[in-house]
Amino acid sequence: MGGYLRLLRLMTAVVLGSFAAAAALADDPLVYATIQPAQIALGESAQFTITNLGDGTNAITLPVVSGLKFEIIGRTREMQIINGTMLPSSSIVMRVTPQIAGIFTIPAVTPKAQPLVLQVTAASGGTSPAQTAPRAPLPPPILSGGSIPKGVHLTDDGSAYVRLSIPKREVYVGESVPVDIEVGMRSGFVSSLNGLPKLTDDNFALNNLSHQPERAEKLINGEQFVVFTWRSLLAVVKPGTFALSAEAPLTVKIRTRPRRESALDDRFGDPFWQNLFGATVPKDINVTSPPQQLKVLELPTEGRPADFHGAIGTFSIASDVSPGKADVGDPLTLRMRITGSGNFDRVDSTMLDHVDQWKTYPPKSSFNTSDPVGFSGMKTFEQPVIASKPGAQELPGLSFSYFDPNARRYETARSTPLSVSISPSLADSLTPPPSVGSAGPGNNIYAPGLRPDHADAATATPSLVPPYLQPRFLGIPSFIVLAFAAGWAAARRRRASSVSEPVSDRSSSRAAKRVLAQMQAAARTRNAAVFFDSARTALQPLLATRWQIEPEDVTTAEVEARVGAEDDLRQLFALADESKYSGRELNATDFARWLRIVGVLLTTSRSP
Amino acid sequence: MTARAASLLLCLLIGAVQVHADPAPGGYSAAELYNLGNSYARMGKPGMAILNYERASLLSANDPDIEANLQYVRTSAHLPGEMRGTFDRIARIASPLLLSWIGVFGLGVVGASMIAAQLSPRHRLWRGGAMLLGLSMLGLTICNGLALWPILHEGVVITAATPVRVSPVPMGDPLFTLPEGETVKISAEHESFALIETRAGRTGWVADSNLAPIVPRK
Numbered sequence: 001m002g003g004y005l006r007l008l009r010l011m012t013a014v015v016l017g018s019f020a021a022a023a024a025l026a027d028d029p030l031v032y033a034t035i036q037p038a039q040i041a042l043g044e045s046a047q048f049t050i051t052n053l054g055d056g057t058n059a060i061t062l063p064v065v066s067g068l069k070f071e072i073i074g075r076t077r078e079m080q081i082i083n084g085t086m087l088p089s090s091s092i093v094m095r096v097t098p099q100i101a102g103i104f105t106i107p108a109v110t111p112k113a114q115p116l117v118l119q120v121t122a123a124s125g126g127t128s129p130a131q132t133a134p135r136a137p138l139p140p141p142i143l144s145g146g147s148i149p150k151g152v153h154l155t156d157d158g159s160a161y162v163r164l165s166i167p168k169r170e171v172y173v174g175e176s177v178p179v180d181i182e183v184g185m186r187s188g189f190v191s192s193l194n195g196l197p198k199l200t201d202d203n204f205a206l207n208n209l210s211h212q213p214e215r216a217e218k219l220i221n222g223e224q225f226v227v228f229t230w231r232s233l234l235a236v237v238k239p240g241t242f243a244l245s246a247e248a249p250l251t252v253k254i255r256t257r258p259r260r261e262s263a264l265d266d267r268f269g270d271p272f273w274q275n276l277f278g279a280t281v282p283k284d285i286n287v288t289s290p291p292q293q294l295k296v297l298e299l300p301t302e303g304r305p306a307d308f309h310g311a312i313g314t315f316s317i318a319s320d321v322s323p324g325k326a327d328v329g330d331p332l333t334l335r336m337r338i339t340g341s342g343n344f345d346r347v348d349s350t351m352l353d354h355v356d357q358w359k360t361y362p363p364k365s366s367f368n369t370s371d372p373v374g375f376s377g378m379k380t381f382e383q384p385v386i387a388s389k390p391g392a393q394e395l396p397g398l399s400f401s402y403f404d405p406n407a408r409r410y411e412t413a414r415s416t417p418l419s420v421s422i423s424p425s426l427a428d429s430l431t432p433p434p435s436v437g438s439a440g441p442g443n444n445i446y447a448p449g450l451r452p453d454h455a456d457a458a459t460a461t462p463s464l465v466p467p468y469l470q471p472r473f474l475g476i477p478s479f480i481v482l483a484f485a486a487g488w489a490a491a492r493r494r495r496a497s498s499v500s501e502p503v504s505d506r507s508s509s510r511a512a513k514r515v516l517a518q519m520q521a522a523a524r525t526r527n528a529a530v531f532f533d534s535a536r537t538a539l540q541p542l543l544a545t546r547w548q549i550e551p552e553d554v555t556t557a558e559v560e561a562r563v564g565a566e567d568d569l570r571q572l573f574a575l576a577d578e579s580k581y582s583g584r585e586l587n588a589t590d591f592a593r594w595l596r597i598v599g600v601l602l603t604t605s606r607s608p
Numbered sequence: 609m610t611a612r613a614a615s616l617l618l619c620l621l622i623g624a625v626q627v628h629a630d631p632a633p634g635g636y637s638a639a640e641l642y643n644l645g646n647s648y649a650r651m652g653k654p655g656m657a658i659l660n661y662e663r664a665s666l667l668s669a670n671d672p673d674i675e676a677n678l679q680y681v682r683t684s685a686h687l688p689g690e691m692r693g694t695f696d697r698i699a700r701i702a703s704p705l706l707l708s709w710i711g712v713f714g715l716g717v718v719g720a721s722m723i724a725a726q727l728s729p730r731h732r733l734w735r736g737g738a739m740l741l742g743l744s745m746l747g748l749t750i751c752n753g754l755a756l757w758p759i760l761h762e763g764v765v766i767t768a769a770t771p772v773r774v775s776p777v778p779m780g781d782p783l784f785t786l787p788e789g790e791t792v793k794i795s796a797e798h799e800s801f802a803l804i805e806t807r808a809g810r811t812g813w814v815a816d817s818n819l820a821p822i823v824p825r826k
Binding site for chain 1: 635636637638639640642643646649650652654657663666667673676677680681684685704705707708711712715716718719720722723726727749752753756760777778779799800815816817822823824
């Protein structure tokens with residue numbers, strides 16, 4: 001019962017559609033053109049389609065518009081049922097690319113058709129809202145094809161496929177291998193792509209997988225497919241032989257009726273009619289590409305250069321230095337450009353290090369890729385270098401080592417040495433500039449108000465550092481300070497000694513007076529023993545100091561040995577012994593005479 | 609002993625006088641530096657002109673021509689002028705060479721006065737006057753050193769729009785630029801870069817090729 005109701009609805013739709021198409025066909029020409037979109041930005045393209053309904057005998061004139069480029073990108077041929085009549089339909093699909101901005105009128109393809117208008121706005125640099133708005137994506141190129149391409153393995157229901165494209169050669173550990181992952185989805189059969197494609201083998205990783213894949217439309221096995229293509233780099237981390245495949249998560253529409261019952265649906269176009277009559281349900285599936293064998297090898301150790309840093313690919317180098325002329329101390333930039341394809345993340349160089357008469361700094365690098373995944377491009381190393389001596393200097397050639405996977409050997413690329421002219425530093429020059437006086441006042445604002453030159457004096461100093469800060473000169477004041485310090489110390493010592501000597505004299509004279517007083521008292525009592533004993537006691541310490549002996553050792557024999565037997569001093573010591581033991585008497589004259597002698601002896605014995 | 613010391617002092621004095629009196633080849637003279645500054649000014653190189661005027665001013669501080677041309681070039685290059693204070697004028701009343709000998713002489717007068725005071729208590733007034741004179745001469749030399757000390761650590765930017773970088777490497781990020789002829793304080797040095805401080809207090813690293821110290825380094 002349900003099947004009849006659906007058939008009735010289908011017939012009603014066909015009848016209504018036929019009436020509408022017939023009415024339209026009565027007014028419209030058999031050949032018509034469309035353009036989508038009608039407004040684009042400079043740098044974008046539009047799709048121009050010429051459709052011919054009928055047997056194709058109408059003459060079609062391809063448009064020629066100045067400023068627009070027309071390229072035929074596909075032709076389609078199909079049958080259409082209009083008002084119950086099956087008509088052949090052919091279309092020519094062209095890509096229209098503007099060379100300039102403006103409003104273009106595309107002439108009618110037939111005399112009865114209407115001309116079309118294409119508005120092209122400037123791509124960038126303006127301030128209008130249309131120019132600042134994000135650019136619309138390029139219209140996908142429409143391709144044609146009838147058979148299943150190589151490497152495409154459709155799912156069982158023919159709704160999708162995943163194709164993995166890898167190099168057919170052996171690869172090496174550390175190498176970056178460019179791969180393409182193509183996901184094809186039949187129009188109307190796949191409702192959504194639920195994630196990015198990935199590899200089924202965990203031993204590999206996809207680097208730089210583009211989030212915005214390339215979009216195209218293809219005819220595969222007579223059906224229209226929307227094809228997304230991701231480009232990426234395959235990172236190979238371990239050796240071995242692997243079966244590599246990719247998968248993508250999709251949501252597809254599954255038929256709910258047997259194929260024989262839906263044959264009519266297919267005849268009138270799958271998506272619309274199946275959805276119209278509720279013949280499909282969504283289902284999440286993982287579509288996998290056919291596995292491909294990939295052999296991974298270790299890098300050879302033989303012949304590995306010392307400066308090899310893991311770069312694998314095909315490279316060439318060039319170098320330059322700028323500026324070509326500089327002063328001593330001026331920084332120059334030495335550049336090394338490595339161009340080619342490979343794993344640029346491992347392309348590294350220390351450039352120059354420890355070069356005579358050059359001061360070198362660590363280089364920095366920048367990479368400009370020429371593809372979306374960073375496999376090809378140019379890596380530039382810039383190293384600041386400073387010349388330390390003037391003259392014609394030479395920077396040695398640079399080298400870069402890598403492994404060429406195609407030649408299967410290590411290669412070293414070398415650049416030629418670079419010559420640089422180095423002038424003496426301006427600040428160190430004491431000679432006048434060569435063009436003194438040649439600069440005219442017209443190009444110099446300083447000359448008019450200057451005071452005149454001075455007559456050159458003969459005196460010159462070897463240094464601008466003040467002499468009192470120079471070590472050689474500082475010796476003079478240092479010596480003067482030391483000399484005066486020594487003189488001052490000597491004078492102070494002399495003064496101190498001159499002050500202390502009268503004190504000693506005074507104390508000595510007081511002792512001498514005291515001894516003489518004792519001797520006078522003894523003389524008045526005519527006590528010769530006390531008289532001479534006092535004299536000897538007073539003289540003994542003085543003589544002991546003078547002769548550097550102990551006072552007890554100053555005896556009559558010692559005195560006689562030093563001064564002789566006839567000296568008054570020896571007689572004094574002898575009389576002292578004699579009067580002590582014999583009790584000798586002296587008269588007043590003798591006492592007076594010996595008093596005078598002892599007084600003299602006490603005075604003279606103090607001096608050395 | 610005294611004769612030996614006297615002969616040694618005499619040798620030192622004669623040697624020092626010869627060192628500072630004989631014009632060594634390639635030496636500096638105020639007139640030569642002043643003329644060199646004029647030459648650079650006529651060539652339109654204010655940085656080198658100011659550098660040589662500053663150097664000439666070190667040797668002949670109160671030369672009116674040097675001062676006038678220095679201020680003129682500064683003004684013409686739209687650089688702020690420098691006004692010298694009273695202390696600076698007094699401290700730099702003579703050349704550093706002359707002031708060095710004045711200091712030595714003052715040192716000798718002070719020393720002789722101190723020794724005389726030890727030897728004899730007489731002529732106290734004369735000794736006191738001599739001591740004051742010697743200390744004044746010594747103080748003048750010290751003041752000259754204090755006035756010149758900052759200049760000895762200054763440099764002049766000799767290239768136009770000199771970049772001042774955040775670090776002492778050629779690829780260091782530039783902080784700001786200095787005009788040619790600007791005088792800056794050099795705080796430190798690292799390889800071929802100098803850490804400078806502007807009069808406004810901004811600091812950064814400048815390549816040696818862009819900067820010339822007022823007192824050249826050997």
